[in-house]
Amino acid sequence: MDTNQGKAFDFKLLRRVVTYTKPYRATFYGVSLAAILLSVFAVANPVLLGRVVDEAITHKDGTLLLNLVLIMVAVYFAEVTCQVLFTYFANWLGESVIKDVRIALFERMMRFKMQYFDTSSVGVLVTRAVGDMQRIGEIFSQGFFVIVADLLKMLVVMGVMLYMNWKMALIVFAVLPILLYATRLFQRAMKGAFIEVRAQVAQINSFVQERITGMKIVQLFHREDIEFQKFEEINEKHKKAWLRTVWYNSIFFPVAEIVGSITIGLIVYFGARQSVASGDVGTFGAVFSFILLSSMLFRPLRQIADKFNTLQMGMVAANRVFTILDTDSFINDTGSVEAKELKGQFSFQDVRFSYIEGEEVLHGISFDVQAGETIAIVGATGAGKSTIINLLNRFYDIDSGKILIDGTEIRDFSLKSLRSKIAVVLQDVFLFADTVGNNISLKNPTVTKEMVAEAARAIGVHDFIDSLPGGYDFNVKERGGMLSSGQRQLISFLRAYVSNPSILILDEATSSVDTYSEQLIQKATENITKDRTSIIIAHRLATIKKADKILVMEAGNVVEMGTHTELLKGEGYYKKLYEAQFMEEETA
Template sequence: MDKNSGKAFDIRLFRRLLAHTRPYRLTFYGVALAAILLSVFAAIGPYILRIIVDEAIVVADGEKLLNLSVIMLVVLLAQVISQLLFNYYANWLGESVIKDVRINLFKHMLGFRMKYFDNSSLGVLVTRAVADMQRIGEIFSQGFFVIVADLLKMIAAAGMMLYLNWRLALIVFAILPVILYATRLFQKAMKVAFIDVRAQVSNLNSFVQERITGMKVVQLFTRERTESENFRKINEKHQNAWLKTVWYNSIFFPIAEIVSSVAIGLVVWYGGLQNVANISVDIAGTIFAFIMYIEILFRPLRQIADKFNTLQMGMVAANRVFKILDTESNIQDRGTVVKEDVRGDLKFSNVRFGYVEDEEVLHGISFEVKAGQTVAIVGATGAGKSTIINLLNRFYEIDSGSILVDDVDIKDFKLASLRSKIAVVLQDVFLFADTIANNISLKNPSVTLDHIKAAAKEIGVDEFISSLPGGYQYNVKERGTMLSSGQRQLVAFLRAYVSDPSILVLDEATSSVDTYSEQLIQKATDKITEGRTSIIIAHRLATIKKADKIIVMDAGNIVETGTHKELLKRGGYYRKLYEAQFMAEEVA
């Protein structure tokens, strides 16, 4: 698709877009019919004017003037109605198409592997789903159908001019190549300019999105002036890209106006000469009609150039959107196993994985967790602890080896079935800009408010939630900013608990949590891990001591396995880690 994106008009891409109009084919045909009627009425109007001038006004026939004026009024009303229907339904069709394409795009992105999002700019993806979609809609509402309607008007006007006076028509047609050539040059230049515009819009969106998300870091390190300067440069590039389109418009449209005026002047001059030389009688009405037909012929050329720009911007946007839709980055959901009752036996066998090719993160790790056991994973930063969580949920695909749940390879499970049995509480808790209740249930109709309240009481967080204004209906705002880090984690614990998972994974970070929240988190941890398989990336000594087994990782390898006491006796890597990270906590 990239290969064709530089074409003035990519017919394959356009056919793909047209395929999305099939559910609305009646509307499509209706808009096409309205375009034909517009061309017919546009051609009839000047012709009636010519008859009015030559056969009513010149000969002073009042009755004929009245009758023809009524006919002209009817034609104009019919043209207005056709234009109204054309505009409304062309826009309706465009909005319907982008609604469908946007839904398809969002569904497609929902299935992407995490690796795709790791390598993609959030701002660019937002641009594709929002701004680019509007451009695609304009292909139908302001581009394709308007161009077709204008072309039909031009053909009708040209035919009527030849019918009325072929000599005057040839004069007009002799001027036509000039504006056609100017239009072609304009269209080519604008194609390149709009590609640059879309690129700069994406860059601007990405920059703003990132800086707003990371505003705390910007202010903490007093980078306001630097980021302001960076934004100025990016904004300047965006401005220059748009100014280039303004410059091309500023050149083309005056040229088009001049050419149109020259054509009108030549028609009046040559028509006048014919009248003086008695070559043609009743020329006055024909000249009036020609002046109108020249407008019908030349004005669409000016508009077509403008609308072709709209069409091209839409095609560029469509190319970008379809590029995402064509991206095969989805987790392959080819499994067939659906298990309602999962015991929770886990087995990692010689699992190797790297986020980047030839840069392995896990070097053939193997371990087992029996159903109901609690396993703590400890190790220095970058040891590969979080990667295990990602692989278990199939956010990423392993390079080799196998991961079994109840002796079934996770690739053999239906993806939804697998993930429905695993709950994860991450260190960095993400909450949506919604109520606490909706953040816990994620709007699952089977998870009622009574169910949530009962679960909250069981793990000891009901009192904290009830103390908030509005309780469970308290809106936590974007990313849960109205709550502390500890409170956000408590909400995440409750969200995991109400899903009643067979396997629980906790990234139990409490380094930035107050003592009260830490006590609640410890109580919640004890409750939700009770009787179910639990893998805990442990940051607290209390959790590690209670674990049935501790897996010690270093640089993507499992270096030790055992209980807290067993590992301390060995005096190996765990002992050193314990002395460096946990001994002070134990003394305290």
């Protein structure tokens, strides 16, 4: 919930938004100057029209009439030119600002801990990075500068009115507080309404994205009707949030029109009475001028209310974006050691870790892995196997203990160099909507097409890739949807292979692939793990039996360690696991 919801406006937040205009100061000041000139040009023509009526027409002075008309035309051209420049550069400034804010936001999100994404909705983050950004841009293109220009115009109009006829000016000013009060109420009501609108937009974005991503599950379990009903409920809330803003608009603007019409009537009545009482027809021009000037006074006020809505939505969006920008959810990357040539030896020393504070998932585990060894980690779901992988990559920081690689604590390595020496193949493969080649190299300039093809031949998957339409240039579409799960796994394995890691991690990499793909991966495993430290989390006996060491985990503890043969000699957890899970596979 926005803690500033009760405020009509947050100037501190606006100042922070304006700081992003610093690289574009010249444009900012240029747009501000255009706003000032617009207020002057806008007022000039009503004044000139009054002179046309009172001086040129009343005294039948054709020369003066021509001169005044020419001046009015020149003022109109100047006003139009200013308006064009004002509109273009205000929008240009807005787009430039959101470009910079979006870059800052995306760069920050890319450095967040995995824990942040564990608890954040993807749909909401997408809304912040796309929809909310456009709202921030509108602060400049349709909000802030337009409001400033209109306020300046109103001040100039009020000054001119007082100079021309202070009595009629007081009549107009007497009505003004009513409209100002109505505008104030309108702004406060719209602030709360727009907060609700943005919340509902984020909600509907998140819901739609999740259901489209998981459409296979929706259809497999016949959830279409249920999910559609949920969508209708969310969509109804979204509609009601927007209708709330429409309702406020439908009340305010007719009220403003009525107030404006009453004011014009009062001007005509009192102006005519003044003229009749004094016998001076020269005041007719002032009446014409005041009718135009009063419209120029009230119309900006109505527009300010409308533009203030835009500004409010932009401020609400900015507040949400800045909340992410202010989030301190980073892995502390203060290490100065560059992991250039790692041997691959590592050890866990009394490591304790919890994803949620107070709910420990690793309870002081310790083990050593020598360089070039292949270690298999087995255990039931939730035992802590994948947590070890997450900690080794520093996706999370440990609560206590030490993790050493080649004798150096991993916190002392720079994150980039550490992760460049560790390759991970996950069970759930993620591919980008790009070519096969780019998904393998991840557009690393040091990995050429020739290197990718050579690596593919080395592990026996070149023929599969070459058979695709376009070969290495085949676009796999979003999340690799054009490939089977086994083919995606092969691409992921090749991605790890070409990075030439010092430590290779296979996290249940063959648990969901077909027999042919598994054979290819088993062959590749033998090649890539040779003389390289490898960690394999697997459910299949063939991989585990070949490991130099097996780490057996249960409920966040290392309960056994040894080779397959050594562990079967005992009567511990591994033997029970083997008899329950692997014996049938071995005898099949």
